[in-house]
Amino acid sequence: MMKKIQLPLQTLNLVVGFMVWVLISSLVPFMTEDIHIPAESIAILTAIPVILGSILRIPLGYFTNLYGARIVFITSFILLLFPVFYISEASSFVDLMIGGLFLGIGGAVFSVGVTSLPKYYPKEKQGFVNGLYGVGNIGTAVTTFSAPVVATQIGWSLTVKVYLILLLIFIALNIFLGDRKEEKMKTPIMEQIKSVYKNEKLWLFSLFYFITFGSFVAFTVYLPNFLVSNFELARVDAGLRTAGFIAVATFIRPLGGWLGDRFKPMYLLTGVFTIYTIAAILLAFSPSIGLYTIGSIAIAVSAGIGNGVLFKLVPMYFQNQAGIVNGIVSMMGGLGGFFPPLILSIVHSITGHYAIGFMLLSQMALASLVLVVWMYYHDRLKISNDVFKSTGQGIMVTHPNGKIIAVNPAFTTLTGYNEGEIIGKTPSVLKSGKQSPSFYQKMWKEMKEQGQWQGEIWNKRKNGELYLEWLNISTVKDEAGDPIRYVASFSDITEHKKDSKVSQS
Incomplete structure (x- = not known):
């Protein structure tokens, strides 16, 4: 009262x-x-x-x-x-x-x-x-x-x-x-x-x-x-x-x-x-x-x-x-x-x-x-x-010419590369060598046709360790429909994949 x-x-x-x-x-x-x-x-x-x-x-x-x-x-x-x-x-x-x-x-x-x-x-x-x-x-x-x-x-x-x-x-x-x-x-x-x-x-x-x-x-x-x-x-x-x-x-x-x-x-x-x-x-x-x-x-x-x-x-x-x-x-x-x-x-x-x-x-x-x-x-x-900055997924933003212009803290955690080391470089520094050139050709063909791509891909950390990631890439376009940047988000699924194989066996 x-x-x-x-x-x-x-x-x-x-x-x-x-x-x-x-x-x-x-x-x-x-x-x-x-x-x-x-x-x-x-x-x-x-x-x-x-x-x-x-x-x-x-x-x-x-x-x-x-x-x-x-x-x-x-x-x-x-x-x-x-x-x-x-x-x-x-x-x-x-x-x-x-x-x-x-x-x-x-x-x-x-x-x-x-x-x-x-x-x-x-x-x-x-x-x-x-x-x-x-x-x-x-x-x-x-x-x-x-x-x-x-x-x-x-x-x-x-x-x-x-x-x-x-x-x-x-x-x-x-x-x-x-x-x-x-x-x-x-x-x-x-x-x-x-x-x-x-x-x-x-x-x-x-x-x-x-x-x-x-x-x-x-x-x-x-x-x-x-x-x-x-x-x-x-x-x-x-x-x-x-x-x-x-x-x-x-x-x-x-x-x-x-x-x-x-x-x-x-x-x-x-x-x-x-x-x-x-x-x-x-x-x-x-x-x-x-x-x-x-x-x-x-x-x-x-x-x-x-x-x-x-x-x-x-x-x-x-x-x-x-x-x-x-x-x-x-x-x-x-x-x-x-x-x-x-x-x-x-x-x-x-x-x-x-x-x-x-x-x-x-x-x-x-x-x-x-x-x-x-x-x-x-x-x-x-x-x-x-x-x-707070999301648990790694995020990488690139210019249409392929140069990396931004990454988030989770990117550093997952790859080992900090912002100062990776800005200005291309995503090729992460290549594992396990995918053939035709894999990337097919990926970019789908990107141009649909504006996005997602799937599994092997990449390499700064320390040389290989890991499997689930990758999403999206195209950001201007009013004229031209690409102005690409945004990639990814997560490490290596352990998940191992556990899945063990359970299947």
């Missing part, structure tokens, strides 16, 4: 953490009525919580493995009480900056669940489970929509204080319902980092999440003020539209995880970044509110699917280091939400519009699309190479 309740409990914890995380960006239109906030500093103020919310994801993922999700959630919510109260009493821009920085703890709790929950489920369900947990992102929509509505009734200061009650409730829930017996891992953090930091997939996943989750966060913190200033919408209307964006991206996320469990994740990411590229180009043309909505919803859908798929990929490639990798990848996603608002603000101050900023997003998405395709084919080549 305790294990079954962890998914809903931790998902609700994430809802609360994200509700607190976007407090300032949701209420900044109200705060500007009481506190002087320079117009050029609003983007910085709304992005500040993202900094700590990103950086802390690595240690929180590590501490989750060390102490369990229960302790980390309780500690995080206790720490959040202080900045929330401080912001409710803020009277200056500096107060909001300081309080906003520590609100980042609310965003950092994301790495707790993605590290803890896979311990309770088999691998074939982890994509969907992490996708369901990711629904906790809806906390940003809850605050973005509800905080302005409440603030119009009781003021922004009291609205912020309401969150203190919410935090206290969830501190109590985690004390009583959190799993005290969660599986712990005590590998030192630096040892875990050293084991993964040279793996290019870690940084590719980080880049992909930088864009998918980063754009989700960036649109979440930037849309409320952007819609008010650029389209002159009412503050509540802007909050409602932003909440719609968040809801779409959030509820699509489990679908992304579910699709990742059932289809090739790389195919899905190809579609995600294709949509991103097109949608960002649309937004770059500063369209009307209707087209802007379409572009934003397209990004919301692709962000949701991409976020779900990526946390299916992490445990696939990093089984023993999922905690630290989740922390690094999610940190990069959080930082992805920090930079776009600043870039858009700088671009707007220089050019007077946002076109170049959105074009930069489209180019990053296009670059990611290229990298996904490269990664897919790189993986396929790696699988082929692994098969080539």
Whole structure:
């Protein structure tokens, strides 16, 4: 029973953490009525919580493995009480900056669940489970929509204080319902980092999440003020539209995880970044509110699917280091939400519009699309190479002119010739002298007619020992049907043949 309740409990914890995380960006239109906030500093103020919310994801993922999700959630919510109260009493821009920085703890709790929950489920369900947990992102929509509505009734200061009650409730829930017996891992953090930091997939996943989750966060913190200033919408209307964006991206996320469990994740990411590229180009043309909505919803859908798929990929490639990798990848996603608002603000101050900023997003998405395709084919080549090296059969690849261009380790084991000794030579070095010239003429005639040959043949090892092998030769042809290489695979059947003769006698 305790294990079954962890998914809903931790998902609700994430809802609360994200509700607190976007407090300032949701209420900044109200705060500007009481506190002087320079117009050029609003983007910085709304992005500040993202900094700590990103950086802390690595240690929180590590501490989750060390102490369990229960302790980390309780500690995080206790720490959040202080900045929330401080912001409710803020009277200056500096107060909001300081309080906003520590609100980042609310965003950092994301790495707790993605590290803890896979311990309770088999691998074939982890994509969907992490996708369901990711629904906790809806906390940003809850605050973005509800905080302005409440603030119009009781003021922004009291609205912020309401969150203190919410935090206290969830501190109590985690004390009583959190799993005290969660599986712990005590590998030192630096040892875990050293084991993964040279793996290019870690940084590719980080880049992909930088864009998918980063754009989700960036649109979440930037849309409320952007819609008010650029389209002159009412503050509540802007909050409602932003909440719609968040809801779409959030509820699509489990679908992304579910699709990742059932289809090739790389195919899905190809579609995600294709949509991103097109949608960002649309937004770059500063369209009307209707087209802007379409572009934003397209990004919301692709962000949701991409976020779900990526946390299916992490445990696939990093089984023993999922905690630290989740922390690094999610940190990069959080930082992805920090930079776009600043870039858009700088671009707007220089050019007077946002076109170049959105074009930069489209180019990053296009670059990611290229990298996904490269990664897919790189993986396929790696699988082929692994098969080539690990198979027990000897394999020899020759050029059409007969020169050997590749052999596998099993070839060396069976013949005694290592790669350096055999590359550039012809297979004639293996000839035993037991086959007549007519045997080889018949073999190559069959090769030309049928494209392959198989049968028994005597060959000679490097040490002069003769052995009988079962040989398969296949022709690899180009699009025009001309041979471009020959692939031979063989196995030693000498002992098998002896045993067969003994049993027959």
